[in-house]
Structure formats: structure tokens, C-alpha cells
Amino acid sequence: MKVAYPVLREDGSVLLNRGVVLTEAYIQKLRELGFQSIFVEHELFEDIAASEPLRVETRKRVQRILHDTVRRLRRGGGVSYHEVLQVLEEVLDEILTNSTTVFYLIQMQSRNDLIFHHSVNVAVLSLLVGKCLNLSRLQLRKLGLGALLHDLGKIRLPEDLLVKERNLTEDERNLVRMHPIWSKEMIQRNPDYDFLASVIALQHHERLDGSGYPYGLSGEEIHFLSRICACADVYDALTVDRPYRKRFSYAEALEYLMGNASRLFDLQVVTTMVRHIAPYPVGETVRLTTGEIAVVVRLNEGLPIRPVVRVIRDPNGQPLEKPRDLDLMKELTVAIVGTAEENFESFYTKEDIASFNIEHLID
Secondary structure: OEEOOOEEOOOOOEEEOOOOEOOHHHHHHHHHOOEOOOOEOOHHHOOOOOOOOOOHHHHHHHHHHHHHHHHHHHOOOOOOHHHHHHHHHHHHHHHHHOOOOOEOOOOOOEOOOOOHHHHHHHHHHHHHHHHHOOOOHHHHHHHHHHHHOOOHHHHHOOHHHHOOOOOOOHHHHHHHOOHHHHHHHHHOOOOOOOHHHHHHHHHOOOOOOOOOOOOOOOHHHOOHHHHHHHHHHHHHHHOOOEOOEOOOOHHHHHHHHHHOEOOOEOHHHHHHHHHHEOOOOOOOEEEEOOOOEEEEEEOOOOOOOOOEEEEEEOOOOOEEEEEEEEEOOOOOOOOEEEEOEOOEOOOOOHHHHHHOOHHHOOO
């Protein structure tokens, strides 16, 4: 197998580049580092390429600057806003010039990485949603800054707490609930800090019904930009394996947001995400109503729930001699019923998703 999309370390440096042949040693190292999956080349899919709204080079720069920021904060310093805003402008330029209306992020982050990849993903998702909501560039800049820095406070949490494989005790939960306050304080260490960015970091765990933290704000007490960041944060957190829980599929994460729209999450934000985030991204292995197994090869603008898929296995699980493409926008009698990855069958029922309480977790 050859790597089809670069795998990055937390600091933005390349761990494995595109085209590298995977050896058993590489695979074992990836597992030790907590990576759940990576993109690999396959002869059946030579005509499709893994891509996301942010170029690899830009993502590398953002993660490097975020990594440097965390290192500076750990030494008692503050956020270097010049560097952060400079790279944020690059991210904004890429997102605003991208004509794609249905997007997804390539999830290749370590399950133990609770800050770096996650923070970049939350910032990109927030900006994409903000773009779809026609926010001004100034609003997007403040949203991106707050989303990128929203979890800085986690560096004050004990490292062993972040990788626990069980539910937290009440004392541990209370400690975790301090991280938005710490994030705000760290952002405000620099006298040139952006006030709204600190508000977004402070409020990203608040919920419309007042059940969030740290202050139990509700409704209009929560800034609209904070509500965008909150949805992006939950979506990205759910779609990655953690030591203490199995990941949600992308469709399940969107289902969780939809099921809690207007109660926990802003309805307008959730509706925008459902319309513009692919529940089954390119490369996802899915099961069809026919019983066949297929891989998503192209997204249809306007209706991401019905992509173009390449059928690779029959209903008995046997490989097809000649895989065929189905455009589910045209094949209306066929639909996707869920994911069917070799190493991941959906772990959650609809009841699990409906009752899931993310607030007792570390994310």
C-alpha cells in the first residue's frame, strides 16, 4: 500500500508523505501514535484523489504556528497574534475562493491529539459554515481566530486525564470544565488580544438550554459566532476515536447535531452544516439498500446525502469482477444505509445517538 495523502505530526511536520510505501513498521508506529486510519492508493480508485478545503501546505503552517503558540504559553508567554492572523488570512483566502458547496475534512488525526489537528479542523469547519451564512470577512476573521484558539486551556489539564479510558469522576469533570476559562485567559495574556475571539473560546461549551459550561449561559446570552464554533467542535470531536469511546461516523455526528438542534445547538447553524457537509465523504465505504458494498467517489452539489458511489462487492460480500458506478441522484430506488468499512461497523444505534451526552467527555 502507498500513502495517498500526507500524514502530519501535531507540529505540522510530515510523518509520512504521499507515495510512501507502507511497511509493517510504519503501520505499527501509526497505531502507537493513535492514528485510526489513513488514505492509501488503490487500483480501483486511481481516478479519484483525496482532497479537502485546506491545502496540505497551509494546514502544515497552521499546525506549526499553533504548536509554537502552545509551547510559548507553557513557558508563561502569550499568543503571537501577528503570526496567527497572518496564517489565518491564508486559510480565509483558500476558503473564500473555493467554489465547492459540499465539503468534508480528511480525518487523519491521532486519537490522542486533543488540540492541534482538532483545533485546525474546528477553525476550518467554522469558517466554511460562516462562509455559507454570508458572514463578512471581519466576522470570519474573528470566528477563525476564536475557533483556532478555543482549546488552548487544555494544556493546563493533567496529561493522564486526557487519555483515560473510562468516564470521568465528578472532580475530574469539574477540572475539565475549567478549560474554556483558561483558554480565554491565555488569549487575553497579550494586550493586543481580540475580545470576540476570547468570547468564542470561553463559550464554545455553552448550550442553548443552559446545560453547558462554564457558566450555564442560554439562548441569546451565547454569541452567534460561539454557536458556530460549538457545532464545529462537537462534530469534529465525535468523528474521531478517543481512548474512552468509539468514534461516530460522519452521518451519525450530523444526526446527533440535528437531533439536538434548537435545544443544545443553533438551528440555523445545524441546518447549514447538514446542507453543506457530506455525511458520506469521498473514500467512505458504505452499504447500500441492495446489500452491496460501495465506495463514495464523487459528491453531488446540493444533495450530499446522495453521492456517486462505486459498487465493489455484491450482497454476499464477494468482490465484483467489474465494479460499477452508481449516481444516487439518478438511481432513486437505491440509497445508502450506513458505513461498511472493513475495520469499522457502526457502533451506535439511533437511540445511542439521541441520548448521547458529550459534556461528560473531555472533547
